[in-house]
Amino acid sequence: MILKTDWRKSQRCSGNSSCVEFAELANGNVALRDSKQDDGPVLVFTPEEWESFVAGVRDGEFDLV
Known part of the structure; x- marks a missing residue:
């Protein structure tokens, strides 16, 4: 379970589009979630x-092209 934290979206995310959010955790780890599902x-x-x-x-390792 992730406690209340400051989630941030990419600067490239605009409007109501689907985005991911990330948060730097107190233990140094990084959390990632879907911006549309706060409790997901x-x-x-x-x-x-x-x-x-x-x-x-x-590096484009995950590009779908």
Whole structure:
């Protein structure tokens, strides 16, 4: 369970579009959730996992093309 925290959306998220939100947790981990589901499931990453994920996104590793 994730306690009350400050969730942030990407700066690239605009309007009412579907976005993900992330939060930096007190223990250094990073939480990720669907912005439309405040009480929905949350993924939690260690700092190393988060850095790896962000690097993969920047490198286009997850592009659907």
